[in-house]
Amino acid sequence: MLYLTALNPTDSVLDGLLPAADALGVPVTVLTDRPDDWPGTVPVRGCPVRDPRAVTEVVRDGPAAAGLFSNSDHLQAATALAARRLGLPGKNPESARRCKDKAATRRAVADAGLDVVHARVLAPEQPPTFDIFPAVVKPRDGVASEDAYLVTDEADLARRVTEIRRRRPDAPLVVEEYLPGDVRTHDTLGDADTLAVLGGWRTTLGPPPTFTELRLEWAPADPATVDGLRAQLDALGVRFGACHTEFVAHRERPRLIEVNDRLIGDRMDLILAELLGVPLFEYVIRLHLGEPVATLGLPNPTTVGQTARVEYVCADRGGTLVAAPGPVDAVRDGVRLGCRPLRAVGTTAEQTGTNRDYLAVLHAIGPDPVTVGRALVEFRAGLDWVIAR
Template identity: 70%
Template structure:
């Protein structure tokens, strides 16, 4: 019996997370991907049209699957359909579709009277027709990820300009324009077994300047009981109850407003950092859920009771150019804080300035006893590192 994992390009979650976790569980693994040439040597890959559920089913025929899963936003629905055809535990395909399609997510919540948000869908080649009182608004791809092509717009003129910019690169993309939800951005990270839901924790997210929404920092901040109750209701309305899920929301006054639901682990190395912070085999837990094991069999600590803090900072390119010099991987301890730097772009490569997390050059993080100690140690650590773009 074999674990099959569908993927597109290589990610730290797969290479550093799921592959060693499968090995620790004694489970052989094959990565199904339509980009086998991009994967590092030694990773067991098989070519597959992974956006096609039937092709995924066929690719597992050589050796019976013990489990099938994906950590890609783009592949959750197809992988869920394939898992259902194979009789394996998996996500609800309709829930996976609703999470990916931002207009469908808003419709599903509005239909049950939860968190109504005004939204207009703009089909490819169509001009946006948006009422004046919707502004300020956010325009973004209906099926987008990673804050790519997400912009705050103040009026019709700005909206038209942003739509034109997006379509020069992606002419066939459907867009949504929705009301801007002001507030402090936070995350809500969960695991589910189809019956119960466990909260892994959450982060308070710092953003770069508008009109883009680049995440620049995250501070450990588990949800309050009131926020937890509200978020469980919202995810329940979407049918999200299995495997890993990463939800983004804002807190404005006493209101919780949903931004988006990513039906997989938190990304950009945050999954690796979260596993370290919690001290649990997070990737193995996800695999075990897809093997059919219940949450009750796993050690998921209470995030509120955690006796340590973490902060993450992203080093972003401030302009396009060649990354002439950059530090490599660094691990050290300062004043009781464990510090780490992991490069996300190699020296010599071209850094693009896009206003998204594609701008990331490196991720830094610190784990220590309290927020002040972690912030001070991380600031000193970052000041000693240099990135040069020419």
Template identity: 50%
Template sequence: MFENNQAGQIYLLALNPTDSVTEGFLPAARRLGLTVTVLTDQPEAHRDRSPDVEVLECDIRDFHAVITRISTHRTPNAVFSNSDHLQTQTALAAEYFGLPAKSWRAALRTKDKAEMRRHLAAGGADTVRSVELAAGQDPATLSCLDVPFPCVVKPREGVASEDVIRVDDAATLEQRCKEIQSRRPGAALVVEEFLGGELHTLETLGDGRRLHVLGGFHTELSPPPYFIEERLTFVPEHPGPVVAQVLAQLDALGVGFGACHTEFVVEAGRARIIEVNYRAIGDQCDLLLAELLGVPLFEHILRTHLGQPLPADLEARTDVAARLDYPCADREGTLTAAPAAVDLTVGDVRLTYRPVRAIGERQPLHHTNRDFLGIVRAIGTDQESVDRAVADFLAGQCWEITP
């Protein structure tokens, strides 16, 4: 229950409904005895997914509109969001009401990939060669700038590897930038040097005074030029020097409150941040993390936003192995056959499959996680058993896409 045994009011800002919200944070808020109000620009979608939750329409990308909506409703005890797009607005609104919150400056630095690079470089934490292409700016101007090759072009404030592409020469770079601009006419782009090495994540949880490292994942990606996450394997503990380097860069950015999901590569012992998502990891990794660690992860995250300190020891399990796989569409078309949701026990492995796309749904090929057909997550006591259970399950399934 809420610490003072009185019902607390939490405002949760969201765009589209996500598993993190509907299966993670909303049930956790109920267990904490909180009254929840969802503020969103997609109210009907949230009412369909969570009919027992109060949902109010709001222009949530505008922090002034958020403040007005809250101040004309019930007095808040917490303002929270797990959306990449809404961390700055949420932090500003919470600060306005005098509530515990992330630094809005840190939220902006982590969301704006160009500003993140500038800030890390200015503080001497890390320097990645990069240039920024303003919204509407002619990509031909990049030929006059010091663009390294190979490089990666991506939206300055994008998410989920959408329109993130590796490029190896100037002509292709100009072409790719024009393609992204046609899809996102109002978006600024970042072009930065390609950082080699294996991709990993670090998951952290802090209350502003104490920071817990929850482990991370090793991420396997699709072949270039795209960066689709196809498999994540849980890593209970990254090497100490690597963790120290990543935490130093997060500290330079001002990150340390609530949940944070950081992607980084390691090359010759040097940890280089790819991006910082100042919220809990998504795509059901957070659901898996809570289950495998055996801790009330979503409750802990909400408690930090209520001003409650985290325990010195989360008492998280370390004797576990886990993996997530994301079967992906390889062409555009209509999904005409696919497995249904299932929960299985294979030896000591607990395996869960959830479809992402419905049979009969037609979609183009996005080259992002929007191509996911389903999500397989598995937890066990040793990696070999987990890997075998997932491989056997996938081998027995069929997804059919009709052009």
């Protein structure tokens, strides 16, 4: 039995990991603290998945475990600790904790002598002060750019901290210097000894003060950048399983924004699998069943022979989505195009300035950036989304 810890259902699990496990002939049980949110076709078992002891006990009480892992940012450390207690392959729990805690990430990289990003942790109700601007304030353990803001001075910082604390009164925050440069991603798969590169993307962000990703273009890092990233990931102890790293390329060196100890999200993992032409989700499962990276046959991302561009359609205001295209697939000028909804028609939501505003994701995979970009522009022009207040 393969056990997968999760919170709410995601595309990565429903469209990626569960079909991959079925293709491998491996039965799966999803452990979740929200069993009623999952489709009835998914075998789930209720469990307080943030508690490693509870996860350990539930797995021990069930069919014999061949593997245990998670693709949730929130559950990596707890799941890794449970896997260790059960003697199963898994991530290093301390490394998983360092990646989730943005202040601990900064300390580990600085202690290794690799980079110093000036940062300060604000405990709940602690006065918001900082001495380097522009700066970024965000939850220490946050995800998906939620409540992450660019601030220009102490007054701006105080306003944002007050705003965030209304929503998260008990959450420690981090204030850190703003890192200028091109925003990039670096995606890896690893076993206990080897870290292999899947590739990377160049990211276009929306306007400040928030950090919403609007577009990603295929752009694997050059060897020197890969070496610099590997040194920083080594300092964090990143190795096993999937990892998605965000960084800026500044003055010919990579500087970490954050490290997410899971696959790239928001359907980018499914698009990456299509671009590389590999069963990426099967590879992740096989690693957690004890196979080494060397047996997977990963392609060299710099010689894939294709390129890709991804764009997110964002809500420009709060309201109810009353009309939207369903899943669409097309081919134009040799470019494979796709549109996948990320918000259901009838859903009412406020505008957040994060990826929670995404209505749909569009992607194009083809022979070169110019052809891909032109095809995606034409494809998007024929699609409409309507929000009513």
